[in-house]
Amino acid sequence: xxxxxxxxxxxxxxxxxxxxxxxxxxxxxxxxxxxxxxxxxxxxxxxxxxxxxxxxxxxxxxxxxxxxxxxxxxxxxxxxxxxxxxxxxxxxxxxxxxxxxxxxxxxxxxxxxxxxxxxxxxxxxxxxxxxxxxxxxxxxxxxxxxxxxxxxxxxxxxxxxxxxxxxxxxxxxxxxxxxxxxxxxxxxxxxxxxxxxxxxxxxxxxxxxxxxxxxxxxxxxxxxxxxxxxxxxxxxxxxxxxxxxxxxxxxxxxxxxxxxxxxxxxxxxxxxxxxxxxxxxxxxxxxxxxxxxxxxxxxxxxxxxxxxxxxxxxxxxxxxxxxxxxxxxxxxxxxxxxxxxxxxx
Ligand code: TLP
Numbered sequence: 001x002x003x004x005x006x007x008x009x010x011x012x013x014x015x016x017x018x019x020x021x022x023x024x025x026x027x028x029x030x031x032x033x034x035x036x037x038x039x040x041x042x043x044x045x046x047x048x049x050x051x052x053x054x055x056x057x058x059x060x061x062x063x064x065x066x067x068x069x070x071x072x073x074x075x076x077x078x079x080x081x082x083x084x085x086x087x088x089x090x091x092x093x094x095x096x097x098x099x100x101x102x103x104x105x106x107x108x109x110x111x112x113x114x115x116x117x118x119x120x121x122x123x124x125x126x127x128x129x130x131x132x133x134x135x136x137x138x139x140x141x142x143x144x145x146x147x148x149x150x151x152x153x154x155x156x157x158x159x160x161x162x163x164x165x166x167x168x169x170x171x172x173x174x175x176x177x178x179x180x181x182x183x184x185x186x187x188x189x190x191x192x193x194x195x196x197x198x199x200x201x202x203x204x205x206x207x208x209x210x211x212x213x214x215x216x217x218x219x220x221x222x223x224x225x226x227x228x229x230x231x232x233x234x235x236x237x238x239x240x241x242x243x244x245x246x247x248x249x250x251x252x253x254x255x256x257x258x259x260x261x262x263x264x265x266x267x268x269x270x271x272x273x274x275x276x277x278x279x280x281x282x283x284x285x286x287x288x289x290x291x292x293x294x295x296x297x298x299x300x301x302x303x304x305x306x307x308x309x310x311x312x313x314x315x316x317x318x319x320x321x322x323x324x325x326x327x328x329x330x331x332x333x334x335x336x337x338x339x340x341x342x343x344x345x
Pocket of ligand 1: 089210
């Protein structure tokens with residue numbers, strides 16, 4: 001059966017160039033800082049995000065956790081979006097492992113948090129309150145339909161943080177999708193962040209890995225935090241080699257994923273029972289609501305026909321385009337959705 005896997009951009013498998021690079025990677029013990037391939041990847045990531053240094057970590061979750069552990073102490077508070085990955089989908093790891101308290105501010109449909117609401121959430125000096133340390137921003141914003149947050153907004157958050165003595169963490173798991181969609185460089189989007197997490201294993205198709213980027217001083221602390229969560233890897237150059245290919249060859253083509261996501265959105269927006277505004281789709285993520293049918297039922301039905309998507313709510317579905325998905329796959333998926341809805345409604 002023809003399979004069109006739209007569950008996530010994380011389902012991507014390594015490209016032939018990645019397999020080749022992995023098989024010939026020069027390696028060393030990275031806990032000693034002696035893996036030349038890891039070091040090269042870290043230098044590339046630092047340069048691309050405009051930071052002094054970078055650190056290779058196992059996953060986006062580890063990158064976000066290590067960044068928070070490096071910037072906050074126990075009992076400190078972070079301001080995060082109520083639809084952010086950090087708040088919803090990382091097991092509350094910063095609280096569980098770092099004693100860090102999360103204060104949520106609503107994410108708007110475009111992924112931003114209103115500046116006035118961020119400011120209102122900052123704690124004043126009062127013996128009853130935790131101390132606010134960090135504002136965490138997500139760009140693109142996964143649960144807000146992959147919205148790219150513009151440079152101007154990132155700067156406004158940075159200005160607010162500097163004025164109030166806070167740090168900014170950027171969960172840039174899909175920062176390159178944002179850069180491509182907005183026609184800017186990733187470093188412009190990262191300029192106002194003290195720490196940035198970028199992922200290689202999503203739209204960039206590397207099998208494993210993320211990088212946290214920031215000042216030399218931040219990276220020194222992040223390296224300790226990575227070690228205590230068990231993330232000190234040894235001959236990690238085997239993985240980093242694929243990451244170098246990801247950062248070199250896989251960024252510009254994200255535009256194809258964005259075009260395919262738009263094509264999918266336009267193709268299913270008119271289907272009865274699907275509520276979706278195609279203009280909200282700006283990167284590789286399509287999120288839509290259902291009317292008169294529940295998400296697990298539709299997900300199971302299209303799944304039987306080989307089209308894999310995720311239910312992200314009782315009546316909400318997410319589809320994510322990626323390296324393996326062609327425009328023809330999208331047209332096939334549209335036909336499967338149309339038929340499933342016609343049968344079920
Ligand atoms: N997101 C995954 C799942 O966890 C839901 C996905 O399929 O979208 N930040 C953001 C914005 C993310 O979307 C993700 C992964 C992460 C962090 C965590 O990355 P990993 O999965 O590498 O730990």
